[in-house]
Amino acid sequence: MKILLTTSVIVEASSDEDGGSPRMEEISDQLLSVVKKAFSNSLDVQAVEVVSYHWLTSDDVNSGRCNVCNAWVTDRNQADALNGLREAILVNGNLVCDQCQEETKGSGKAPG
């Protein structure tokens, strides 16, 4: 059996910067290098040397901020949910991440 694990970094970028800028390429190379190095001695862990870019502030990307903790999240009930972002659901029209949903469970108060 094989399991793909995905993690992410969020980069502050200027409006004129794209995925091909020298700074983005440097950050991308650094990310790949760190992951590869971390598992270089693990025979059963293989680094996949791929970096994908998603413009979180784009209207056509499934991303937003958790209404409670302000973390970047993706609406997991939509078909285009992003791997690598914390998952959220809509609660009273606001995105609330899984972690904040857990924390508000049992407290009796609704998130948001």
Ligand SMILES: [Zn+2]
């Ligand atoms: Zn949250």
